[in-house]
Every structure is written in C-alpha cells, then in structure tokens.
Amino acid sequence: MRSEIEDINSRLQEIIKQKHSLSLRENDADHSASFPSQQQRHTTHLPEPCFVGREKEKMEVLRLLTSEEEGINIMNAVPKVIPIIGMGGVGKTALAQQVYHDDRVASYFDVKAWTCVSYDLDVAAITKRILEKITGLSGEGNDLDVLQEKLREHLSGKKFLIVLDDVWTEKYGEWTNLLKPFQARAEGSVIVVTTRNLRVASLAGAPALCLKELPQDACLTLLAYHALGAKNFDGHPHLKSLGEKIVIKCKGLPLAVKTLGGLLRADVNPHEWEAISNSRIWDLPVDRNEILPSLKLSYLHLPSHLKRCFAYCAIFPKDYEIERDELIHWWMAEGLVDGSKGKNLWKTGLLK
Structure with missing residues (x-):
C-alpha cells in the first residue's frame, strides 16, 4: 500500500507541474454551473424583423409541415417529427419562427405551441408550458401525471404543431416521456425540433433538415439592417467594402452578423468599421458578445x-x-x- 501511495503522489506531482506549465486554473464549480446562460435561456416564437437567405429552407419545412404523409416512427405512435439541425448561431430558431407564423401554417393546424427546452429537459416544466400556451391558463401545479393527462385531453383529436426549440438531451427515456401526451392526436400533427446535435434527431426517428451557413450576400443584407437600419449600403457606399470584410469574418453565422451589426449600430465612422473588421471575435467586449457563449455551449456539451x-x-x-x-x-x-x-x-x- 505504501508503494502505491508513493506512486499516486508522484503522478499527482507530475500533473501539478503540467498544470503550472499550461497555466491552468482550478474550477470547483459543479457541472450545472458550467451552463449558467443556458439554464436561463429562453426563446420567443415572435419572428426576426430581418429574415433573409433562407427562402429555400423555409419552403422545405412548410412542405414537410403541410404534407399528409405521417412520420417514420415505430408503429406511428407519435406525430411526425421535423428536426432542424445546425451549429450554434446558424439560424435554426429564426427559421422555426418564420414557419410558425406563416399564414399557411395558421390555417392548417388547429393548435400551436412554442417552448424552449434548453439544456436540462424538465419534462414536467415543458409539459406545463405547452399546456399553458394551448389553454391560456396557468397554475396547473407540477404533478407530471396530472399535467400530461390534461395536455392529452386538450390535444385529443386535434391537428397540432408543437415547436421544441433548442433541444440538447440525448436520453431516450426523457424523450419518450415528453412525447406521451402527443399520441392522442389528429392525423397531420407535427413536432418541430431545433437542435445542434444530430443524435437528438436520431432519437426523434426522423431525417433531419441540416441548416448550412448563410450565403455572403444575405449576411451583407443582415449586417446593413442591424448596423444601418437599411437592407443595403446605398446610403453609405463607403462602408460596403468594410462590411464585406466583416461578413467574411462571420463565416455565414447570422448570430455573428447580428452581434457585429449591433456593435456598429448607427455608427458610420469608417475607422470603427475598420477596427471591427480587423479584430478577432474573442477580442470584442464580453458583455456585448453573444457569439462566444453560444459556441462555448457546444464545447461544454x-x-x-x-x-x-x-x-x-x-x-x-x-x-x-x-x-x-x-x-x-x-x-x-x-x-x-x-x-x-x-x-x-x-x-x-x-x-x-
């Protein structure tokens, strides 16, 4: 036992040396503390005021939503599921918002509900939020059995659209528990899931719609809208070349374009635009940078x-x-x- 303890001490000393050489720091926070922004994150079904470059993807989701074919789930026990997958900041939620508010969707479904799932899939909390959206009532308690029974009653025989935004869980048991009330449905009911994780789509048992980076021209339009309040650079042609450099830096991520556009909001000083175009994403002000926290969550997961x-x-x-x-x-x-x-x-x- 003494020799084993000495061996462990020796290994610990070597690890400490490596820690100092790499300038690593201790972090005593628990796992849940690694996701502070994610735990409190919420999304809204209200659409973005400037939505460009996704017309083809929107039409594809609308086609899947309003087609009469059922999903490929085993024994057809749950509604058709449409997973929208892509990296953080690529515009999954924005696409779902546009589809959710399309007039064709409003006339096709009897009931609609939107909820942000986030990192921890709390089945009771999510069920309660969906029930409140559908009934317009609150104060239903927290008993999962009661909540799911009430939700099943309200959905029974109705054609519904449920959007589960920002799903992370890979636990099949949690997923199946969440879907139990949705079995009592009318034909044509759909669940839309947005996620960064392909394995989440596999849990849903449905082919995923993979969202790619936004085209450069669409990014330029988005930058002009958030920085100048217009959809082009006609009023400020001297800033267009700098805007193109900034857009290249964003690598097709709408969230990055929106964030940098917000930093330049109503600022037409070319020197400020030049500074943003030459800076690195991680050099931008931490309290105004939504890009890194979004991407960091993918790494932490x-x-x-x-x-x-x-x-x-x-x-x-x-x-x-x-x-x-x-x-x-x-x-x-x-x-x-x-x-x-x-x-x-x-x-x-x-x-x-």
Whole structure:
C-alpha cells in the first residue's frame, strides 16, 4: 500500500507541474454551473424583423409541415417529427419562427405551441408550458401525471404543431416521456425540433433538415439592417467594402452578423468599421458578445474525451487547413483515441 501511495503522489506531482506549465486554473464549480446562460435561456416564437437567405429552407419545412404523409416512427405512435439541425448561431430558431407564423401554417393546424427546452429537459416544466400556451391558463401545479393527462385531453383529436426549440438531451427515456401526451392526436400533427446535435434527431426517428451557413450576400443584407437600419449600403457606399470584410469574418453565422451589426449600430465612422473588421471575435467586449457563449455551449456539451480531441486542434495556426487523416494519426499518437475492448483506432477516430 505504501508503494502505491508513493506512486499516486508522484503522478499527482507530475500533473501539478503540467498544470503550472499550461497555466491552468482550478474550477470547483459543479457541472450545472458550467451552463449558467443556458439554464436561463429562453426563446420567443415572435419572428426576426430581418429574415433573409433562407427562402429555400423555409419552403422545405412548410412542405414537410403541410404534407399528409405521417412520420417514420415505430408503429406511428407519435406525430411526425421535423428536426432542424445546425451549429450554434446558424439560424435554426429564426427559421422555426418564420414557419410558425406563416399564414399557411395558421390555417392548417388547429393548435400551436412554442417552448424552449434548453439544456436540462424538465419534462414536467415543458409539459406545463405547452399546456399553458394551448389553454391560456396557468397554475396547473407540477404533478407530471396530472399535467400530461390534461395536455392529452386538450390535444385529443386535434391537428397540432408543437415547436421544441433548442433541444440538447440525448436520453431516450426523457424523450419518450415528453412525447406521451402527443399520441392522442389528429392525423397531420407535427413536432418541430431545433437542435445542434444530430443524435437528438436520431432519437426523434426522423431525417433531419441540416441548416448550412448563410450565403455572403444575405449576411451583407443582415449586417446593413442591424448596423444601418437599411437592407443595403446605398446610403453609405463607403462602408460596403468594410462590411464585406466583416461578413467574411462571420463565416455565414447570422448570430455573428447580428452581434457585429449591433456593435456598429448607427455608427458610420469608417475607422470603427475598420477596427471591427480587423479584430478577432474573442477580442470584442464580453458583455456585448453573444457569439462566444453560444459556441462555448457546444464545447461544454461534449464528452470529456471529445473535449481533449477538440482542444488538441488548438496547436494549429489560424486558417490552417487540417487534413482529416493526418489529424486522426496525431490523435492516435497522443493516446486521445480510445482503443479499448478491441475497438479499431482508425474507425474510432473517424467517428470523432
């Protein structure tokens, strides 16, 4: 036992040395504290005032919503599910908002409800919010059995649209519990799910609509709207080239465009635009930057072994084109790929 303790102490001392050399800090916060902004995050069904560049995707979602074909769920026990998937800030919620308020949707469904699920899937709280949206009543208590029975009664025989915005959970049991009241439905009922996680879409048992980056011209229109209150640069042509540089920096993320546009709101000084175009996202004011918190949540949600693989990519310089096969070899050499239980290291690396 003494030799084992000495071995542990030796390893701890080595870890402490590495911690100091890497300038790491202790963090005694529990796991839930890593998601403060996510726990309090809410979204609204009201649409964005400037929505551009997603007409094709909107028409596709509308087609899926109003088509009479049922979902592919086992035994057709739950309504058709339409997952909208994409990285943080790419515009999933904005697309869902536009569809939710489309006149064709309003006339097609008997009942509509919108709720933000967020990181922790609290089945009772979500059921209660949906019930309140449908009935217009509050104060239904917190008993899950009572809430789900009431929701089932109000949805029975009705064609409904339910939007579950920002879903994170990968737990199949929680998902099936949430969907229980939706079994008593009329044909044509739909649940729309927005998520960053492809595995959430697989839980839904439906093919996902993958949202790509916004086109450059649409980003430029969005920047002009939030920075200048117009949809073009006709009134300020001297800022257009700087706006194009800023849009390139945003890499097709509407949230990034909106945030940078807000920083430049009603400011037509070319020097300020130049400063934004030359700055890095992480150099922007923390209290006015919605981009990094949104993207950080995706990182915090990763399993610990994937965090190590992601952090390893920091060794590459800015704008370096990473070769997939080369990266997997480096992961393997560093012992970041789990090869236990007879797993093929290469195939495991591909899945990461």
